[in-house]
Amino acid sequence: MLDYLLKYYDQILIQFLQHLVLTVSTLVLALLFALPVGFLLSRVKWLSVPVLSVLGIIYAIPSLALFAMLIPLVGLGVKPAIIALVAYSQLILVRNVMVGFQSVDASIIEAGKGMGLSPAQLFWKIEWPLALPVILGGVRIAATSTIGIATIAAWINAGGLGKILFEGLYQNSIPKIVWGTVFVSLLAIAANQLLLWLEKRSALRARGELS
Numbered sequence: 001m002l003d004y005l006l007k008y009y010d011q012i013l014i015q016f017l018q019h020l021v022l023t024v025s026t027l028v029l030a031l032l033f034a035l036p037v038g039f040l041l042s043r044v045k046w047l048s049v050p051v052l053s054v055l056g057i058i059y060a061i062p063s064l065a066l067f068a069m070l071i072p073l074v075g076l077g078v079k080p081a082i083i084a085l086v087a088y089s090q091l092i093l094v095r096n097v098m099v100g101f102q103s104v105d106a107s108i109i110e111a112g113k114g115m116g117l118s119p120a121q122l123f124w125k126i127e128w129p130l131a132l133p134v135i136l137g138g139v140r141i142a143a144t145s146t147i148g149i150a151t152i153a154a155w156i157n158a159g160g161l162g163k164i165l166f167e168g169l170y171q172n173s174i175p176k177i178v179w180g181t182v183f184v185s186l187l188a189i190a191a192n193q194l195l196l197w198l199e200k201r202s203a204l205r206a207r208g209e210l211s
Contacts (some may be wrong), residue, residue, distance in 0.1 A: 004175035012164065016183055019160035022078065022150050023191070026085040027143060030093055033086070035135075038097025048098060055091040063088070063149050067156050081150065081158035088149055089142040096138025100131030133203040140195035147188045151180075161187070 005012065041048040058066075063084065070080035104127050112122045154162030161184045168176030 001175050001178060005179055012179060012183065015159060015161050015163055016187070019147070019150055019162075019184070019187060022081060022085070022153065022158060022160055023143065023146050023187075026082055026089065026146050026150070027139065029082065030086045030089040030142065031139070034090055034093035034097055034138075037090075038094045038135075039101055041094065041098040042101035052091065052095060055094060058087050059091040063152050064155065067153065071156060076157045078158050080156055081153035085146050085149060085153070089146055092142045092145065093135075093138050096141075097131070097135050100134030100138075101127060103134060104130045129202070129206045133199050133206060136195060136199040136202055140192055140199060143191045143195060144188045147184065147191060151184055 037051070041051060066084045066087070067080060070083055074080045074083065108126060108130070109122060112126045117125065150158070150160055151162035151165060154160055154166050161180050164176050164180035165184075167173065168178075168180055
């Protein structure tokens with residue numbers, strides 16, 4: 001088992017980095033959509049039900065089915081993988097962004113207005129810091145989910161650690177299955193712990209700014 005790791009560590013490292021890049025790229029692109037949409041839904045509440053319902057339907061589509069549907073449109077590789085992963089993460093991210101901004105106490109905002117803060121100042125100094133812990137909680141859940149689903153993206157030649165797992169299954173290779181699973185798990189745990197630390201830190205900072 002250890003012999004395989006020592007012999008093919010360079011290939012495993014490449015696939016680990018591919019998985020990491022795929023995950024980070026997905027989260028960055030997903031947040032570019034989710035932040036404005038979630039903020040809009042926190043302001044226009046009647047839109048939240050239809051929008052979240054559509055995102056929920058997308059989230060319920062099996063990953064292999066969504067990957068297969070995208071192949072005729074954009075082909076194989078990283079592109080359909082990122083499109084699918086961004087789509088899957090929207091429900092979690094949009095909902096948390098919306099809830100984060102909705103959870104800001106209206107009395108705090110009114111106090112800020114009473115102090116003469118402009119809308120931009122209210123957003124950056126009050127709303128954003130208070131909503132950030134909830135938003136990061138959504139990013140943490142989306143990150144671990146993306147890492148798992150990105151493993152299946154190897155089926156459409158997107159690379160990553162899923163390639164080791166699929167090869168292990170096709171070749172009945174226990175070392176490949178074990179090490180693929182181990183490194184996917186380590187990546188998910190590391191991402192969860194890092195984002196959990198950022199989440200707690202942002203919550204403490206928000207309380208400190210208010211005190």
